[in-house]
Amino acid sequence: xxxxxxxxxxxxxxxxxxxxxxxxxxxxxxxxxxxxxxxxxxxxxxxxxxxxxxxxxxxxxxxxxxxxxxxxxxxxxxxxxxxxxxxxxxxxxxxxxxxxxxxxxxxxxxxxxxxxxxxxxxxxxxxxxxxxxxxxxxxxxxxxxxxxxxxxxxxxxxxxxxxxxxxxxxxxxxxxxxxxxxxxxxxxxxxxxxxxxxxxxxxxxxxxxxxxxxxxxxxxxxxxxxxxxxxxxxxxxxxxxxxxxxxxxxxxxxxxxxxxxxxxxxxxxxxxxxxxxxxxxxxxxxxxxxxxxxxxxxxxxxxxxxxxxxxxxxxxxxxxxxxxxxxxxxxxxxxxxxxxxxxxxxxx
Amino acid sequence: xxxxxxxxxxxxxxxxxxxxxxxxxxxxxxxxxxxxxxxxxxxxxxxxxxxxxxxxxxxxxxxxxxxxxxxxxxxxxxxxxxxxxxxxxxxxxxxxxxxxxxxxxxxxxxxxxxxxxxxxxxxxxxxxxxxxxxxxxxxxxxxxxxxxxxxxxxxxxxxxxxxxxxxxxxxxxxxxxxxxxxxxxxxxxxxxxxxxxxxxxxxxxxxxxxxxxxxxxxxxxxxxxxxxxxxxxxxxxxxxxxxxxxxxxxxxxxxxxxxxxxxxxxxxxxxxxxxxxxxxxxxxxxxxxxxxxxxxx
Ligand SMILES: Nc1ncnc2c1ncn2[C@@H]1O[C@H](COP(=O)(O)OP(=O)(O)OP(=O)(O)O)[C@@H](O)[C@H]1O
Ligand SMILES: [Mg+2]
Numbered sequence: 001x002x003x004x005x006x007x008x009x010x011x012x013x014x015x016x017x018x019x020x021x022x023x024x025x026x027x028x029x030x031x032x033x034x035x036x037x038x039x040x041x042x043x044x045x046x047x048x049x050x051x052x053x054x055x056x057x058x059x060x061x062x063x064x065x066x067x068x069x070x071x072x073x074x075x076x077x078x079x080x081x082x083x084x085x086x087x088x089x090x091x092x093x094x095x096x097x098x099x100x101x102x103x104x105x106x107x108x109x110x111x112x113x114x115x116x117x118x119x120x121x122x123x124x125x126x127x128x129x130x131x132x133x134x135x136x137x138x139x140x141x142x143x144x145x146x147x148x149x150x151x152x153x154x155x156x157x158x159x160x161x162x163x164x165x166x167x168x169x170x171x172x173x174x175x176x177x178x179x180x181x182x183x184x185x186x187x188x189x190x191x192x193x194x195x196x197x198x199x200x201x202x203x204x205x206x207x208x209x210x211x212x213x214x215x216x217x218x219x220x221x222x223x224x225x226x227x228x229x230x231x232x233x234x235x236x237x238x239x240x241x242x243x244x245x246x247x248x249x250x251x252x253x254x255x256x257x258x259x260x261x262x263x264x265x266x267x268x269x270x271x272x273x274x275x276x277x278x279x280x281x282x283x284x285x286x287x288x289x290x291x292x293x294x295x296x297x298x299x300x301x302x303x304x305x306x307x308x309x310x311x312x313x314x315x316x317x318x319x320x321x322x323x324x325x326x327x328x329x330x331x332x333x334x335x336x337x338x339x340x341x342x343x344x345x346x347x348x
Numbered sequence: 349x350x351x352x353x354x355x356x357x358x359x360x361x362x363x364x365x366x367x368x369x370x371x372x373x374x375x376x377x378x379x380x381x382x383x384x385x386x387x388x389x390x391x392x393x394x395x396x397x398x399x400x401x402x403x404x405x406x407x408x409x410x411x412x413x414x415x416x417x418x419x420x421x422x423x424x425x426x427x428x429x430x431x432x433x434x435x436x437x438x439x440x441x442x443x444x445x446x447x448x449x450x451x452x453x454x455x456x457x458x459x460x461x462x463x464x465x466x467x468x469x470x471x472x473x474x475x476x477x478x479x480x481x482x483x484x485x486x487x488x489x490x491x492x493x494x495x496x497x498x499x500x501x502x503x504x505x506x507x508x509x510x511x512x513x514x515x516x517x518x519x520x521x522x523x524x525x526x527x528x529x530x531x532x533x534x535x536x537x538x539x540x541x542x543x544x545x546x547x548x549x550x551x552x553x554x555x556x557x558x559x560x561x562x563x564x565x566x567x568x569x570x571x572x573x574x575x576x577x578x579x580x581x582x583x584x585x586x587x588x589x590x591x592x593x594x595x596x597x598x599x600x601x602x603x604x605x606x607x608x609x610x611x612x613x614x615x616x617x618x619x620x621x622x623x624x625x626x627x628x629x630x631x632x633x634x635x636x637x638x639x640x641x642x643x644x645x
Contacts, residue, residue, distance in 0.1 A: 016364060029638045048365075071466050074635045083365035093369035095470040107461045109390035111397060116389070123386025124469040126379030135359060142356045168465075173359040175368055193353075200355040207364075 013048045017084035019176055020046035020069060025078035027064050027233075038064040040233035042078070046226075048175075049197070049206055053224035054213040055328065057336075061233040062213040063102075068210065070100045082176060088235050098176045103162065103184025110154030111133055117153050118167055125172035141169040152325075159190030166194055170201060177202075178211040183219060195223055197308035216329040229328075229335055236335045240326060248326040248334050252301050255280070256294040256330055257320040258311065264348035265294055268310055273303035291319055356500030371470075383471040395487050405487075406494050409444070413437030413495060417503050417563045428593045429563065431507065433498035435589060436561035441491040442526050442582050443559075445484045445586040447548055453480045454538040454630075458640060463611020467634070473627045477534065481527040508594045514605060515591040521612035522584025528619025529580055535626035538640055539633075540642065559585060576602060576611065580619075583611050 022044040029036045038061045046052045054062045067073035068080055071091040079086065085093040108117045115136055122132035131242050140149055143163035148156060153164060162182065169177060179198065183191040202208045220227050221241045228238040237244055246252070269277035280293035298304060303324075311318065353553035362368035394466075416433035457463045466476045500506060509515055537544045558568060558575040559582040565572040566586070575582035602608070634640045 072464060072467060072635065073638055083369075085369065094372060095468055097365045097368045098468075099600070100468055105461055109394075109463050110396050112390055116393060120386045120389050121465070123382040123389070124466070124471055126375065126470065127381055128382075138356045142354050170356060173361075175365040196353050197355070200353050204355050205358050205361065
């Protein structure tokens, strides 16, 4: 207790209120011929420091939820809070601690150069003039727009444009960053830059929170700590990518190729956490007849460790190990009853 | 391709979002002011970067002014009428800027997707409107100065100013009232879209006429008084005219410049209050209805 108090740096993120707290949120748009229910009773908690994903098909309500959380839209029913601040009443506070970047965003003034445009935006976050220019240069380096520094923003490519948007979004180092399809239309390398930067930026300070929407399963799978699968304004499932995928397969599946298995598969199948261990029916992986293939179904990847230990005790050596896991797409299909790209039944 | 990633340093780190959300009044004000300069900035850059439009913006209106000058000369109108035309020509710059740029600004910003960014930025929406106005003023001032300077030299206009302070005050108030109106129009345009646009277009010439751009508005009798009570351009111009041509124009039958200054003050106050109410109404509409315009997308 006599030690000098540690600076109140965000190491104490446990004490923070939830980054996002959504309770029974509904949003109905007036539209012709019928009102559209974009969100239909959403409950959601996101902890400080999480990178949370919203995955869902077109029209699922992802953007609507983001708009509500970024104070652009009011919920028709229910409440939502961002770090404890109410989205309906405490808009000023929320705007000071957040930022939002959308895919395909065309904000700004075409005649300005990249550097000028970013500086202009810096003024909207209250950054002093000189410091603004420094910050802009730092962000230009971070997103990799050095060569476009003096290019008019109207002439930027889609990927460059999105890097500019991301630089704007990071300008004020928000506590919470909303990313609505941040890699929309980007090629592999540009999308990689965006993902790595977002991840790295978030990891740099404990408590920084990101809510991301995407159509790309692999992106959500790779980036997000947890995700929610949304459709028709409802959350259908919520959990870590691994948890969600486990729902489909109820475990993880491996294919093991061994040089020999003298003791048979029974001792392996008897291990805790091993749901199934069977010799592969086909001989495709053991064409020379000198290797043995085993299909394993485990409750969890972690069980693999004990399997390997048990094999070593039997003096069996692993020649190949392949994991075959369900993807989020499988999860989606199982939950929604249709593929991700397919139109809903009624729309056909 | 394999460039190592440079994560930007934490920028003014705060220990918690709650701390980050607590701003002093001073910081809030400073941010609002920066937003004003920020929003004015692209306009200024545009002016510097593409000076070609200056030619059109200045040359063409100047021709209109010149046409009046020649007509007055041909009609052997009193010499100060030439001065009125030059003065009117200079002041048109601001009016055109308000009607064509300011009024359409928010509508255009929405199309660009800038509006969402302004709404979610931690600034007052009024500073965005002020920024637009200042940016517009910058180019209009240039244009007005050129028309006034060239016109004065070319057509031998002689100004007789007795109350410099009042003249400057009235000029500034006129700008305030004009751009205040512009801020109101900006919200109206966004709400009503094309219809408001057409209405303004239709109104342009009549407004010119009743504003006495090229002659003392007092000549219009009751209509002139109505214009003075309602149109910032009319009352401002009339006051400036009286003050810039002291003596010669005082008898045209409009209120004294002092009274007109008061009218302008009222216009500034009313238009700013109205602009503020309207932009907040707009924001509320956007948040509750999910759209900004009264009709269509
Ligand atoms: N302003 C609006 N007025 C009327 N309906 C709207 C409005 N905005 C969205 N909607 C409707 O609300 C539903 C949800 O839209 P939203 O944009 O939230 O979906 P999304 O999940 O972001 O979809 P996408 O993946 O295509 O971006 C859709 O049916 C959409 O048509
Ligand atoms: Mg969307």
